[in-house]
Amino acid sequence: GAGVSQSPRYKVAKRGQDVALRCDPISGHVSLFWYQQALGQGPEFLTYFQNEAQLDKSGLPSDRFFAERPEGSVSTLKIQRTQQEDSAVYLCASSLGEGRAFFGQGTRLTVV
Amino acid sequence: AQKITQTQPGMFVQEKEAVTLDCTYDTSDPSYGLFWYKQPSSGEMIFLIYQGSYDQQNATEGRYSLNFQKARKSANLVISASQLGDSAMYFCAMREPGNQFYFGTGTSLTVIP
Numbered sequence: 001g002a003g004v005s006q007s008p009r010y011k012v013a014k015r016g017q018d019v020a021l022r023c024d025p026i027s028g029h030v031s032l033f034w035y036q037q038a039l040g041q042g043p044e045f046l047t048y049f050q051n052e053a054q055l056d057k058s059g060l061p062s063d064r065f066f067a068e069r070p071e072g073s074v075s076t077l078k079i080q081r082t083q084q085e086d087s088a089v090y091l092c093a094s095s096l097g098e099g100r101a102f103f104g105q106g107t108r109l110t111v112v
Numbered sequence: 113a114q115k116i117t118q119t120q121p122g123m124f125v126q127e128k129e130a131v132t133l134d135c136t137y138d139t140s141d142p143s144y145g146l147f148w149y150k151q152p153s154s155g156e157m158i159f160l161i162y163q164g165s166y167d168q169q170n171a172t173e174g175r176y177s178l179n180f181q182k183a184r185k186s187a188n189l190v191i192s193a194s195q196l197g198d199s200a201m202y203f204c205a206m207r208e209p210g211n212q213f214y215f216g217t218g219t220s221l222t223v224i225p
Contacts (some may be wrong), residue, residue, distance in 0.1 A: 033212060033213065035215075041217065041218070042203055042215040042216055042217045042218045043157075043203070043213075043215045044215075045212045045213070045214070045215075048211075048212050050210075055210070056211070056212060059212075089155065091157065093157075093213070098145060098207065098209055098210075099145075099162075100145075100147055100159050100162055101147070101157075101159075101205075101207075101213055102159070103149075103156065103157035105155065105156055106155055106156075108155075
């Protein structure tokens, strides 16, 4: 596709359930970013990949959060044992070099 | 210290008027990029404008211009001739080479008919 694709668009999880969020970046984009956005707030950094290498995971809030990009294209953000405070929109973005970030539509996660 | 500061949680502007959204940034890297994004209620992040730290001229894209004052570490967004469709959240962001994008807390702009 032409843009960054995220799936699912919406996810409702019961507290304690594991979830996996997928991001398909723009083909050829080396950098991939995951952000968490709470309602009415700015995007908060989670993690950053350059190709398959995870260069920065300092924003992951706990060891329940894990991200991977094994072949340097598609990325998955996994959240284990979801908690209510994990409810947010998860944004994925990709970029070519040091240019602008192209964002996906986001996955809205609701933990009940 | 915050990398990006947006001090205006909410702004109102009359249709067809110009509005300035403030952004200050903090970095010690001489090379960086500054970005503005628009996020309407639909949630998508729409890129508006980019300014490189070495760019001599202020960036412009249609009705958007970036008032870049490097010494003051300021990168204000100016929207001219506001339209109803400009009502949205606006985020300022900065990226240092090889690093993440840092975002501000955003400004909610409402255009009044």
